[in-house]
Every structure is written in structure tokens, then in C-alpha cells.
Amino acid sequence: MDIKPILSSLRRSPTGAILVALQIALALAIVVNSLFIIVQRFEKVNRDPGVDVPNIFFVGWVPSSDSYQGEVTMREDLATLRSLPGVKAATVINAVPLSGGGSSTSVFTEPNEKGRRADMNYFEVDEQGLDTFGVTLTEGRNFDATIVTKPPRNSSFSPSGILVTQDVAKELFPKESALGKTIYTGTSQPVTILGIIDHMHGSWPGWDNVGDVALFPVIPDETYARYMVRAQPGQRDAMMKQAEEALNKVDNGRVILKVRSLEYIAANTYADDRAMAVYLSVVIALLLGIAALGIFGLAAFNVSTRTKQIGTRRAVGARRTDILKYFLAENWLITSLGVVLGCVLALLLGYWLSTTFELPRLKLYYLVLGVVGLWIVSLAAAFRPARRASLVSPAIATRTV
Amino acid sequence: MFEMTQVTKAYRTDLLETHALREFSLKVDKGEFVAVTGPSGSGKTTFLNVAGLLETFDSGSYRLDDVDVSKLDDDARSRVRNHKIGFIFQSFNLIPDLNVFDNVDVPLRYRRMQAAERRERINSALDLVGLSSRMKHLPSQLSGGQQQRVAIARARSRVIRHCCSRTNPPATSIR
Incomplete structure (x- = not known):
């Protein structure tokens, strides 16, 4: 296919082609960046959180009367929960993983905030915390009940030993095992690393260091405490109901507020990400649809205004496929002009998004994907008018009306 | 025949x-x-x-x-039209977006002819009709007679074995 005659035609009447090319350029710039954001959101939502999300649920409660006895009440409740046949493990906990709310602290390899530092999200749990999360240790051991402590309210208590994820261990001790090492809190209190957790996410899915998590052998303050329960596979919903009923039967001075599955909580946390992905998907579909309509419109207009010219070309020897290829090639050239301009716009938009909203820089293969996608869309949109052109009879050339 | x-x-x-x-x-x-x-x-x-x-x-x-x-099927008929039949249409049917040279080139391109050979044939055909000096002009920049001569050159640029003139009366005179 020779493109010189096509370029000559486009040069003579460039307005429509330029407008469609601009439309394609804008579509490409927005589609590529939107796609990039969607994929990022999906990657975020579909990351492996490490914990047994489908089988975990939480019981929220508050002290309600003088008969509430702090740790004793919590121990009673936990014993009740653990006695349910469909419960695998249960613990008291200070925050809900993947919920968007939690606690964090900084630890150092040397006292006085010196040496290597790790900022980590921590959960206060008892000896069943590890099992309730459903995470495994790669090194070391779980803490036992003897070191689980309920510190006085508003004290600067630090546990003697903790469990940390591999992410934290590598940040603090990148060249050696962190197991058994002593680290220091911000107030220079020493803490021993008792075990290394393979992998788990903490409370804030949007945090870059979401995998920097520690488990503290601490019974949390009533202000934050709730129970985390891990049911046997497939029994979560039944256990949620039974747990609430069982706890309500025990009158120990606290009232059950709500029972929620971790799946529900995580879905709520990721709702914005999902909504953004859906919203941007709709934007992409609309932009591609509008671009396709523009291409279709221009191609259809060109065919209808050149019917006699098509007939003449057929009369002097063009085959149907020659006519089809002519209009597809013309459309491809217009689209290519648009995508070249669109690539520049997409990179500029990507740069602006990355600097303004601290997003990652647009990956170039998204641009390639966008270009190929728009080429396909444009060819599909132009195919029908081009095919109509190819069916024009050569006898049209001799008709005067 | x-x-x-x-x-x-x-x-x-x-x-x-x-x-x-x-x-x-x-x-x-x-x-x-x-x-x-x-x-x-x-x-x-x-x-x-x-x-x-x-x-x-x-x-x-x-x-x-x-x-x-x-x-013959449609493709074969196109091939016969391209190789054996030359048309000079009553209203010339020049392509308005293409200059004289490119108009004469249209049937030759469909014959998949090499560029050098096409150029030679186009130049000869335009020489024959006295329009060599107008090859960069658009049809709209030519007179009716000149447009007709371009149409003749387009028909003549091929190896013409049969020429069906579609010039219904009154015919435009060719000088």
C-alpha cells in the first residue's frame, strides 16, 4: 500500500483528520494513565495480605458495668470463644488489620534512637495471636502465655520480646538473621526478637511499608481491645453468630457492639480503590467509544463524499481489497498521527500525576499497550465504512447523478 | 479482439x-x-x-x-480493466486531491508497477498530451480541455489495447 496518494489527499483537506487525531491523542493520554492507575489499584487490592482473611472475624465490645474486671473478663470471654467447636484460635487485639486504623512505633538497632531504624505497625495480642492471624514463623518461636502482660493504662511499657515480619527484620538487620537480636524502642527500652513472621500486612493497606508488622505479647487497654477469632475453614459465618450468642450469655460487665468479618472490613477499606478502578474503567470505555465514533464518523464521511472517486478507482483497476486497504490505511495514518501526539501528552500527564499526587511514574509498556489498543479500536471503527467503500460498483464512475 | x-x-x-x-x-x-x-x-x-x-x-x-x-470474478475483472481497458469519462473523473502526475499514476499503482517505470510512463503520457509542465497542478487549476487531456494521459499511460471512450456528445475538443 502506497501512502503517498493518501497523504496527498489528507494534506488537501486536513481539518477533519486533525480533529480526529487530536481526539485520539487526548484519548490515548487519558486512557493510558487511567489504565496505569487501575492496574495499580488492582495490584493493591489483590496483594496477598498473609493473614487468613476468609476465616477471621472480630468482636467489638465495651465495658458496661462495674462487674467488668479487665483482663479477667477478657480471659473469660476468650475461653468462651475458644470453646466453640468451629473456632481454631482467638485472641484479644488492639486494632484490626487491613482496616485503615492501627498503631505504629519505631524501633532501632541501638539505644537512643541510633543505628538502623524500622517503622512498624504493631498489634497487641496474646499467645494465640499468631495462630489467629494464620501466619507462620520462618525462624524462632511464638511467645507463650507467661510473657503476655496487661500494662497499666498510660504507662510507657515495652514488652521483653516480640515477633516481627521478615520485612522488619531485613530493614533492621539486612545482612544477618534478626532472630534473638535486641532492638530498642524510642525510649531506649530493649526488646528481643523472638521470632520472624514469614509475611503479613498490617492496618494500612495504602502504606508503603504495609508488610512491616510486629506482634506484641500485650493485653491491650479496654479502649482499643476487641477479640479476633479465626474459624475453621468454611465455618466463619456460623461462628460469628455462635460467638455473639455465647458471649451474650456471659454476664461479665461488657456489651457486644458488633461482629464483623475481616473480609467485610477489608472490602470496606478497599472500597475507594475499587470505586476508582470502576470509575476509571468507565472513563476509558467512554473515551474509547467516543474516539471510535469520531473515527467511524470521519471514515463514513470520507467514503460518502468520495463515492464517485471510489468508482473511478475501481474502474481503472482497483480491486475491492485495494479500496478497503486504502481507507483502512488512511484511517491508520490519522490514528498514528494521533498516537504520536498522544504519547507525548500521556508522558506529560503521567509526569504531572506522579509529581502532584506522588504516584509511580508511568511505565512505558502501558504506552505501547495504549497505542496498540487504539490502533485496533481505530481499525475496527473504520472497517465498516471501508468495507462499504469496497462494495461501491465501478459503474458509479460513469453515472452523472 | x-x-x-x-x-x-x-x-x-x-x-x-x-x-x-x-x-x-x-x-x-x-x-x-x-x-x-x-x-x-x-x-x-x-x-x-x-x-x-x-x-x-x-x-x-x-x-x-x-x-x-x-x-471472471471481481478481482479478475479489475485486473482486465486495469490491463486492457482505458476509460476517458465524460466528466473526466480526475481525483481532485491528487495532482496531474498522481492522477495519471492511479491505474499504474494498482498494477503494482515499479516506481521508476511508472514515472517513465507518466512522463511519456503527459508529454503526449502536452501537459508535462502542469504535472504538479491540481485538476481544479486546469481548464476543462486540460483536464480532459489528463484523463487521456491516464488512459494512455497503460499499454492500451482497447479504448472505450465515454465521451458522449457534445465532446470537448482536444487541441
Whole structure:
């Protein structure tokens, strides 16, 4: 296919082609960046959180009367929960993983905030915390009940030993095992690393260091405490109901507020990400649809205004496929002009998004994907008018009306 | 050689059937020059469309250079038009977006001819009609007579073995 005659035609009447090319350029710039954001959101939502999300649920409660006895009440409740046949493990906990709310602290390899530092999200749990999360240790051991402590309210208590994820261990001790090492809190209190957790996410899915998590052998303050329960596979919903009923039967001075599955909580946390992905998907579909309509419109207009010219070309020897290829090639050239301009716009938009909203820089293969996608869309949109052109009879050339 | 035998062509609508060619026969030998004349509506245009393979016919036979063209598919008919038939349309049918050179080039491109050979043929054809100096002009920048000469050059640029002129009267004079 020779493109010189096509370029000559486009040069003579460039307005429509330029407008469609601009439309394609804008579509490409927005589609590529939107796609990039969607994929990022999906990657975020579909990351492996490490914990047994489908089988975990939480019981929220508050002290309600003088008969509430702090740790004793919590121990009673936990014993009740653990006695349910469909419960695998249960613990008291200070925050809900993947919920968007939690606690964090900084630890150092040397006292006085010196040496290597790790900022980590921590959960206060008892000896069943590890099992309730459903995470495994790669090194070391779980803490036992003897070191689980309920510190006085508003004290600067630090546990003697903790469990940390591999992410934290590598940040603090990148060249050696962190197991058994002593680290220091911000107030220079020493803490021993008792075990290394393979992998788990903490409370804030949007945090870059979401995998920097520690488990503290601490019974949390009533202000934050709730129970985390891990049911046997497939029994979560039944256990949620039974747990609430069982706890309500025990009158120990606290009232059950709500029972929620971790799946529900995580879905709520990721709702914005999902909504953004859906919203941007709709934007992409609309932009591609509008671009396709523009291409279709221009191609259809060109065919209808050149019917006699098509007939003449057929009369002097063009085959149907020659006519089809002519209009597809013309459309491809217009689209290519648009995508070249669109690539520049997409990179500029990507740069602006990355600097303004601290997003990652647009990956170039998204641009390639966008270009190929728009080429396909444009060819599909132009195919029908081009095919109509190819069916024009050569006898049209001799008709005067 | 051109030979039509008992060719029939009718145009049909829901209400009307119009016989444009009824058992039409014509034989033209190599080197012969034939003019088709007749009153309006006598079927001259239909005959030329059928002869030029622009339209099919209903019955009869049509042999061009000893080939039964009624049996050719659409691509083969295009090839025959490109190789054996030259058209000079009544309104010239030049492509307005292409200059004189590119207009003459149109049928040659469909023949997949090399660029150098095409250029040589186009230059010869434009020389023949005295338009070498206008090859970069657009049709709209030419007079009617010049446009007709471009159409002749386009038909002449090929190895023309049969030339069906579609110049119905009154014909534009060629100087």
C-alpha cells in the first residue's frame, strides 16, 4: 500500500483528520494513565495480605458495668470463644488489620534512637495471636502465655520480646538473621526478637511499608481491645453468630457492639480503590467509544463524499481489497498521527500525576499497550465504512447523478 | 479482439423492468475504430459499462482477447480493466486531491508497477498530451480541455489495447 496518494489527499483537506487525531491523542493520554492507575489499584487490592482473611472475624465490645474486671473478663470471654467447636484460635487485639486504623512505633538497632531504624505497625495480642492471624514463623518461636502482660493504662511499657515480619527484620538487620537480636524502642527500652513472621500486612493497606508488622505479647487497654477469632475453614459465618450468642450469655460487665468479618472490613477499606478502578474503567470505555465514533464518523464521511472517486478507482483497476486497504490505511495514518501526539501528552500527564499526587511514574509498556489498543479500536471503527467503500460498483464512475 | 454475442442486460425495480441491451452482438477486430451512436435511452452507456466490465450482463457471451470475461470474478475483472481497458469519462473523473502526475499514476499503482517505470510512463503520457509542465497542478487549476487531456494521459499511460471512450456528445475538443 502506497501512502503517498493518501497523504496527498489528507494534506488537501486536513481539518477533519486533525480533529480526529487530536481526539485520539487526548484519548490515548487519558486512557493510558487511567489504565496505569487501575492496574495499580488492582495490584493493591489483590496483594496477598498473609493473614487468613476468609476465616477471621472480630468482636467489638465495651465495658458496661462495674462487674467488668479487665483482663479477667477478657480471659473469660476468650475461653468462651475458644470453646466453640468451629473456632481454631482467638485472641484479644488492639486494632484490626487491613482496616485503615492501627498503631505504629519505631524501633532501632541501638539505644537512643541510633543505628538502623524500622517503622512498624504493631498489634497487641496474646499467645494465640499468631495462630489467629494464620501466619507462620520462618525462624524462632511464638511467645507463650507467661510473657503476655496487661500494662497499666498510660504507662510507657515495652514488652521483653516480640515477633516481627521478615520485612522488619531485613530493614533492621539486612545482612544477618534478626532472630534473638535486641532492638530498642524510642525510649531506649530493649526488646528481643523472638521470632520472624514469614509475611503479613498490617492496618494500612495504602502504606508503603504495609508488610512491616510486629506482634506484641500485650493485653491491650479496654479502649482499643476487641477479640479476633479465626474459624475453621468454611465455618466463619456460623461462628460469628455462635460467638455473639455465647458471649451474650456471659454476664461479665461488657456489651457486644458488633461482629464483623475481616473480609467485610477489608472490602470496606478497599472500597475507594475499587470505586476508582470502576470509575476509571468507565472513563476509558467512554473515551474509547467516543474516539471510535469520531473515527467511524470521519471514515463514513470520507467514503460518502468520495463515492464517485471510489468508482473511478475501481474502474481503472482497483480491486475491492485495494479500496478497503486504502481507507483502512488512511484511517491508520490519522490514528498514528494521533498516537504520536498522544504519547507525548500521556508522558506529560503521567509526569504531572506522579509529581502532584506522588504516584509511580508511568511505565512505558502501558504506552505501547495504549497505542496498540487504539490502533485496533481505530481499525475496527473504520472497517465498516471501508468495507462499504469496497462494495461501491465501478459503474458509479460513469453515472452523472 | 472484442466479441459480444446475444448480450442481454435489463435493469429491474419492484415495478419496472427496463431492457437496456436486448440480444446485442458486436465484433471488433484489432485496429478497428468503432463509435457507438444513438438517441438518449438507447443503451449506449449500458453497452459501454458492460464492454468496460463496469457492469455484469444477464445473458449472452462476451469475449475479450479470446477470454470469456463473463466467467471472471471481481478481482479478475479489475485486473482486465486495469490491463486492457482505458476509460476517458465524460466528466473526466480526475481525483481532485491528487495532482496531474498522481492522477495519471492511479491505474499504474494498482498494477503494482515499479516506481521508476511508472514515472517513465507518466512522463511519456503527459508529454503526449502536452501537459508535462502542469504535472504538479491540481485538476481544479486546469481548464476543462486540460483536464480532459489528463484523463487521456491516464488512459494512455497503460499499454492500451482497447479504448472505450465515454465521451458522449457534445465532446470537448482536444487541441
